[in-house]
Amino acid sequence: MVVGVELLRAANQLDLDAARANGLEPAMLDRLTLSDKAIATMVEGLRQIVALADPIGEISNMKFRPTGIQVGQMRVPLGVIGIIYEARPNVTVDAAGLCIKSGNATILRGGSEAINCNRALAKLVKEGLAGAGLPPDAVQVIDTTDRAAVGALITMPQYVDVIVPRGGKGLIARLMEESTVPMIKHLDGICHVYIDDKADFEKALPIAFNAKCHRYGTCNTMETLLVARSVAAQILPKLAALYLSEKVELRADPEALAILAGYPHLTPVAEADWQTEYLAPILAVKVVAGIDEAMDHISAYSSKHTEAIVTEDYSAAMRFLREVDSASVMVNASTRFADGFEYGLGAEIGISNDKLHARGPVGLEGLTSLKYIVFGHGEVRQ
Secondary structure, three states, X not given: OHHXXXXXXXXXXXXXXXXXXXXXXXXXXXXXXXXXXXXXXHHHHHHHHHHOOOOOOOEEEEEEOOOOOEXXXXXXXXXXXXXXXXXXXXXXXXXXXXXXXXXXXXXXXOOHHHHHHXXXXXXXXXXXXXXXXXXXXXXXXXXXXXXXXXXXXXXXXXXXXXXXXXXXXXXXXXXXHHOOOOEOOOOOOOEEEXXXXXXXXXXXXXHHHHHHHOOOOOOXXXXXXXXXXXXXXXXXXXXXXHHHOOOOEEEEOHHHHHHOOOOOOEEEOOHHHHHOOOOOOEEEEEEEOOHHHHHHHHHHHOOOOEEEEEOOOHHHHHHHHHHOOOOEEEEOOXXXXXXXXXXXXXXXXXXXXXXXOOOEEOOOHHHEEEEEEEEXXXXXXX
């Protein structure tokens, strides 16, 4: 284990040195870094996956039909899963663990920024598979940075059953246009926190700060803050003081601008800001009349990833849960919890804001399908 960790650290340092030399943005460097905490999280994620029940072969919904046959469903693997991702070496481990546990084989194509780290992880994964008596080729890491490899992988439906892209909007838009293999995907993460007029400020302040400032380069980071008009003058200056400690730029609508006058990193919001996943210390801020306007704004601009309401009003909370159409909807919690590890899935292979097959963090069940099974006793159809 110690040798493996040292191998990873050395490989990750090579990638980080190259990334800095190439002028990569801080958000990308954050994704690329394998800190001791990140390595420990990968290990804990694998342990959680091991502890989860094996979904394959599980039979459910068995019922007898009037004809005498018994009909149910069995959970089965999807097959070969191609995973394309940028800069996040932890995905290599999460994906390998989830795919093997769910009975799938996987082909992994990481970003060129993490090539050294992914090679080191691939070596460790193959050693683990061989030690467990499993085919080492059940997890394959594409050992090239040539972009043509992506084009080949996404147009091979005879060999690949599903593509899971994890990366920036540009990558996923390209795959949506070119892929001939079905995909489980999300395009971007434009996440909202709405502070209701019945919010408890002792909850709202840490939630709104954490949702933005815990990490900037993740898809579950808040990009737009909505605040009820009746509490905006009270809570926005308190939040601004917190954001100032992290030098967060606030792009505010006219009402928020007036309340926050004097804040050093303040600019008027533009229409494009409501539609932008910043992945940076930038936050769009809007004062709304109440929950109706908040949900209307979310409906218009959300990427259907994660939204949160902060409120002590049970009816408002339940209405928000019912009516907001996103993959994860939260009450009195940071959007940063929208994560397979935090949801107890062990890890995730990605987050889907599609509505079909899988939605939200994609864990073991998201990498399986159901087929119908029938038990008979010699029955024939009349």
